[in-house]
Amino acid sequence: GNSVTQMEGPVTLSEEAFLTINCTYTATGYPSLFWYVQYPGEGLQLLLKATKADDKGSNKGFEATYRKETTSFHLEKGSVQVSDSAVYFCALKRGFQKLVFGTGTRLLVSP
């Protein structure tokens, strides 16, 4: 079946550091890939998405590239801020099937 694997957290960084959160997936066919972010006390919200191979999703300085050859969708940001502290979920969806979430990676950014 379809599945998503994320790196375990927490990821602890200093402000302005470079961020990478790894995500790999298993799916048949050509799923769409998503990153959702959950800030404390809130629900998940869509951060970025990519719908086909080699697409790059980007938003708020975050980027992720859909790599079919490595079945990956790693999240990156060049310079994190304290306000980026949150839990990040990688997810995939194929056609009319249900959205499949990873387990989430907590990011803690200190001043």
Added chain:
Amino acid sequence: DAGVIQSPRHEVTEMGQEVTLRCKPISGHDYLFWYRQTMMRGLELLIYFNNNVPIDDSGMPEDRFSAKMPNASFSTLKIQPSEPRDSAVYFCASSLGTENNSPLHFGNGTRLTVT
């Protein structure tokens, strides 16, 4: 747009009591999802509706859980009787369609504590 609205934000109840969680999806969205989030099990899909009809309830943990969607703008998740292991954050989400690239819009959740 007000987004997905859930109520209450927090619910504390005693074991054995009935609990009802409420959700108002985004107007015009035709899919509604109920999720449960815990530290141990992460995010779990409980049930989802399309045009007010339950499509997949395979994630509902037990008969104590039930969900309804009487109209396009309202859904409830009921637990009767509640147990301490039901303590979690319950999220409602809605989407327009369910094609590959239609994202989910989540509410801010209801934090349920059963003592």
